[in-house]
Amino acid sequence: MRLTFTLTRFNPETDAQAHDEDYRLDVGRGMTVLDALLRIKDEQDGSLSLRYSCRSAICGSCAMEINGTEKLACRTSVRKELERHGRITVAPLRNLPVIKDLVVDLSSFWAKIRDVTPWLSRPTHAQPAQPAQQMTLLPDSGRFHNVDACIMCGACVAACTSHEVSRNFAGPAALAKADRFLADPREPATAKRARLVRLEQDHGIWDCTRCNFCVEVCPKDVKPMEAIIRLRRAALEAGLTATGGARHITGFVELVREEGRLNEALMPLKVVGNSLGRLLHVLPLGIRMLLKGKAPNPFAPPIPGMAQIRTIFATARQRGKPS
Numbered sequence: 522m523r524l525t526f527t528l529t530r531f532n533p534e535t536d537a538q539a540h541d542e543d544y545r546l547d548v549g550r551g552m553t554v555l556d557a558l559l560r561i562k563d564e565q566d567g568s569l570s571l572r573y574s575c576r577s578a579i580c581g582s583c584a585m586e587i588n589g590t591e592k593l594a595c596r597t598s599v600r601k602e603l604e605r606h607g608r609i610t611v612a613p614l615r616n617l618p619v620i621k622d623l624v625v626d627l628s629s630f631w632a633k634i635r636d637v638t639p640w641l642s643r644p645t646h647a648q649p650a651q652p653a654q655q656m657t658l659l660p661d662s663g664r665f666h667n668v669d670a671c672i673m674c675g676a677c678v679a680a681c682t683s684h685e686v687s688r689n690f691a692g693p694a695a696l697a698k699a700d701r702f703l704a705d706p707r708e709p710a711t712a713k714r715a716r717l718v719r720l721e722q723d724h725g726i727w728d729c730t731r732c733n734f735c736v737e738v739c740p741k742d743v744k745p746m747e748a749i750i751r752l753r754r755a756a757l758e759a760g761l762t763a764t765g766g767a768r769h770i771t772g773f774v775e776l777v778r779e780e781g782r783l784n785e786a787l788m789p790l791k792v793v794g795n796s797l798g799r800l801l802h803v804l805p806l807g808i809r810m811l812l813k814g815k816a817p818n819p820f821a822p823p824i825p826g827m828a829q830i831r832t833i834f835a836t837a838r839q840r841g842k843p844s
């Protein structure tokens with residue numbers, strides 16, 4: 522079967538901007554998108570640039586946008602793409618600078634991974650590890666929630682809606698990596714807390730919008746968003762509740778516990794806390810809502826059935842869930 526592949530091309534030495542080019546190719550059974558790209562490069566246009574190595578979904582270097590979704594080219598079947606989309610388009614990963622054609626610059630990606638200190642912190646000199654405290658990490662498939670399966674392909678970062686609007690966001694891959702080390706029993710508790718303190722700062726765990734795209738595109742089922750939720754839970758349990766993101770959660774829970782529902786008029790006050798600066802920041806929005814009749818009544822009575830809601834909270838507390 523002869524197919525058309527539409528590839529996004531960009532040569533920084535000659536092109537002002539990226540453009541699409543079509544290539545016709547005979548495809549055989551079992552062919553992957555990477556196989557097709559390498560055939561195009563060998564037989565039609567040797568200037569096509571792409572990155573790959575293992576060809577077995579191990580090294581993570583061939584991530585690109587195939588028919589609008591971030592995928593590994595080496596494990597994406599041409600036939601399946603054709604059945605699903607009726608065409609094959611290939612572009613570089615989104616939201617990362619393009620070096621040439623399908624090759625993106627991953628330096629910011631690696632810098633963010635380094636920023637979460639992806640290694641175990643040693644005990645300080647004040648707390649030297651005693652032989653009796655040394656521990657062997659026995660195989661335990663559940664301990665790291667599969668986060669250790671990450672192959673650093675960058676697909677999740679390219680798909681991330683938060684990264685799209687804020688390039689400073691730590692991003693799903695780096696935060697998932699941080700979760701892996703937080704789950705490691707060999708790291709001292711003080712180091713874990715220091716990790717959480719760093720991660721709760723601006724551009725950290727509270728900047729995720731929970732869009733789930735990182736989970737959808739990850740070729741290794743790492744589920745970065747779930748790792749971020751674990752980090753948020755750990756931060757709250759460690760008493761790190763001063764950030765806007767943390768206050769949003771604790772305020773939400775407080776309102777439901779007290780009134781049985783979300784009181785949208787009081788919620789912004791719970792989030793800004795007693796900071797005058799933050800209050801002045803949200804005040805214009807509150808006034809605009811009031812003038813347009815969209816401000817909910819802050820004095821609405823609690824809903825009926827409060828007794829059941831209190832029972833739910835009491836039961837959660839008994840089971841050790843934060844409430």
Ligand code: SF4
Nearest residue numbers: 681729730732733735
């Ligand atoms: S869930 Fe969070 S980390 Fe994942 S893609 Fe969405 S915003 Fe990014």
Ligand code: SF4
Nearest residue numbers: 671672674675677739
């Ligand atoms: S979390 Fe998944 S998508 Fe993100 S870099 Fe790792 S393997 Fe790739």
Ligand code: FES
Nearest residue numbers: 575576581583595
């Ligand atoms: S070439 Fe290594 S993951 Fe595709």
